Amino acid sequence: MAVKIRLQRLGRKKKPFFRIIVIDSRKRRDGRYLEKIGYYDPLTKPATVKIDKEKVLAWLEKGAIPSDTVFNLLQKEGIALEWHLIRNKVGEKSRNIELQKWELAKKERETKSTETPVEEKIEKTEEPKKEDKTVENTKPAETEESKSK
Numbered sequence: 001m002a003v004k005i006r007l008q009r010l011g012r013k014k015k016p017f018f019r020i021i022v023i024d025s026r027k028r029r030d031g032r033y034l035e036k037i038g039y040y041d042p043l044t045k046p047a048t049v050k051i052d053k054e055k056v057l058a059w060l061e062k063g064a065i066p067s068d069t070v071f072n073l074l075q076k077e078g079i080a081l082e083w084h085l086i087r088n089k090v091g092e093k094s095r096n097i098e099l100q101k102w103e104l105a106k107k108e109r110e111t112k113s114t115e116t117p118v119e120e121k122i123e124k125t126e127e128p129k130k131e132d133k134t135v136e137n138t139k140p141a142e143t144e145e146s147k148s149k
Contacts (some may be wrong), residue, residue, distance in 0.1 A: 003024060003065070005059060006070055008047045008070070020040060021116055026032075035055065038050050051073065051079060057082070081102055
């Protein structure tokens with residue numbers, strides 16, 4: 001039985017809400033699932049993602065294949081990195097060091113995205129001063145000879 005980890009759409013029209021589920025790949029999108037392992041709400045700012053890491057890792061060890069969207073969510077949560085390290089048989093100590101590095105990098109990215117220096121905003125709102133340049137008449141001066149013709 002081929003098992004996938006994918007999204008199940010809930011919510012109403014134009015208000016999507018997704019469960020992250022483990023399901024037989026032959027079942028339809030909203031069919032009966034084997035296990036619910038989390039949820040994803042794209043409407044909140046920032047998007048809310050809650051995933052049970054232990055359940056995901058257990059299903060990945062059993063051979064479940066995440067969909068592209070679920071894999072992106074796993075990457076954002078750091079679970080994909082941990083699975084990569086487990087699959088490549090990296091030691092526990094090295095795995096913890098790599099996960100700590102990833103968490104620090106994630107915090108750094110978040111602080112950069114939330115920080116918007118006030119000076120940059122002021123510079124953007126001010127228009128650069130334009131110098132008045134007089135445009136000389138580029139047409140050749142009309143001569144009396146050309147007027148008489």
